[in-house]
Amino acid sequence: MIYLDHNATTCCDERVVEAMLPYLHAMYGNPSSLYKLGRVARSAIDIAREQISALIDAPGARIVFTSGGTEANALALANACGLGLAISAIEHPSIFENAEYNRQRFRQLHTLEVNEAGAVPLVSLDRANWQAGDMASVMLANNETGLIQDIAAITEHLAERGVNVHTDAVQALGKISFSFKKLGVKLMSLSSHKIYGPKGGGALVVAEDFVLKPWLRGGDQQYGWRAGTENVAAIVGFGKAAELAKAEAALRGVRVLALRTRLEQALRTIPGLVIFAEQVKRLPNTVQFGIPGISGEMLLMQLDQRNIAVSSGSACSASSGEISPVLVAMGVEASLARSAIRVSLGKDNNETEIDQFVDVLKASIAN
Ligand SMILES: Cc1ncc(COP(=O)(O)O)c(C=O)c1O
Structure with a gap:
């Protein structure tokens, strides 16, 4: 074929599968448990966070593991509830459909027009009726055409209005190098299965100075923002895939x-x-x-x-x-x-x- x-x-890399296997069997501890088996799982998650953080240059940012890019996008948009949200006209359905479904929850939902190449021109940003604290969601690379958006220019342009930028970097991850820090975004969505990692794994990267609204309530896992026992094997696999993507x-x-x-x-x-x-x-x-x-x-x-x-x-x-x-x-x-x-x-x-x-x-x- x-x-x-x-x-x-993508097909899960053999080296990723190898890294995951122990956490499906021998190292089955709950990462919240205080004894050794739990601490082993906790430190495996910490290592994965470091591997992902190194790939995207996000020192200090917090990485919230999710069930994939779709959930990371939904989580990002949930943080615009009560505020104005603007999304580009070429976003993935996991942004577009979520924004539409929750339309009534935003002060306003604005679509940022794109040019004939699919890029969001800065003048397009000026057409939205912004208030401080609003959110703009613009993808870093488009899944269909591959277009790479100038996110740094967008965040810079919106900074004086106090608008927070989220970027869906699911397609960009592992295909081009970029820096979370330099892009200036507050939130970034990632997915594991696009970079030779396992399916059902992803993350929302949260800037140091951004406080997320709790998404899943329960235990105090993941900074109290997304409760639930972590999918350790998938997280380990995502981390390994990120490490390989950086090295190669x-x-x-x-x-x-x-x-x-x-x-x-x-x-x-x-x-x-x-x-x-x-x-x-x-x-x-x-x-x-x-x-x-x-x-x-x-x-x-x-x-x-x-x-x-x-x-x-x-x-x-x-x-x-x-x-x-x-x-x-x-x-x-x-x-x-x-x-x-x-x-x-x-x-x-x-x-x-x-x-x-x-x-x-x-x-x-x-x-
Ligand atoms: C740009 C973009 N965002 C989000 C997603 C959803 O990611 P996941 O499949 O991990 O839910 C995809 C998947 O195709 C995508 O291409």
């Missing part, structure tokens, strides 16, 4: 970018093919393209028959057959948006796979 859908999920960042980055360059060169020879957000900073592993007159969903199924896995957009909306709201927000015409295919490369892909994908793609289009 040729797997080209790493923005949907340069190598992974260079490899996937070389593969994507090879792929894009081949794609550009296909008549009419459009690469979305082509001219702006994108994740090195991601390319989303459309071919006028071709159904992306049909193409996806034809590729699947040849054992090639790609996506038509966000994994969460792929089965609904709707047009990508991200492309709509970018002003892409509906028929072109309907033809969208997203290829997202991973650390273990190779040139032969890229060439085979291009051959099958060309043959499928010709049919």
Whole structure:
């Protein structure tokens, strides 16, 4: 099988599985227990926090482990209740749907318009009616096009108004290097399964000077903000995946970018093919393209028959057959948006796979 859908999920790295296994069996202690078995689990969680903190350069920030990126996003937005919230028009459904569902709980819910590349221009920020303490949620990298947002410029622009910025860094993590500290955000969402860690693990990173509202009440785990016995094995796996991502960042980055360059060169020879957000900073592993007159969903199924896995957009909306709201927000015409295919490369892909994908793609289009 040729797997080209790493923005949907990744295969858990063997070294991650190895690190997790002891915490599913021999080291089964409750991290809140005071005796040795519990302390072993507690220190494993502490190490994972350090590994994640090192990957994102977040000294002093508190890392609240969650069940994944979706929960981290929900937790972040819950902290805007009673306040104004603005989200960009290209956010992941876990932001968009949560914001819509809770609309009545915010003083106002504003959508930040994006330009044709999907970026939030600073003038767009000025159109919201801000009050001090409000929250803006803008993703660091888009899951469909791979567009990288200038979050540092956004936080700087909003700082004088006293607006707190949350960023969904689920897709950026492990694919580009960034600094939580330098971005200036108060909250950041992360997910483990996008970086070769286990599914069902994620985190909300909380700046030192930000006090979270309690999310799950119960025991005093996780600073009293998210009660419940921690999923130690998943946290250990997430930490190990973060450690590997940091150690192998340069190598992974260079490899996937070389593969994507090879792929894009081949794609550009296909008549009419459009690469979305082509001219702006994108994740090195991601390319989303459309071919006028071709159904992306049909193409996806034809590729699947040849054992090639790609996506038509966000994994969460792929089965609904709707047009990508991200492309709509970018002003892409509906028929072109309907033809969208997203290829997202991973650390273990190779040139032969890229060439085979291009051959099958060309043959499928010709049919
Ligand atoms: C940008 C973005 N945010 C959040 C999520 C949700 O993460 P999880 O699958 O860990 O809930 C995803 C998953 O596709 C994503 O791409």
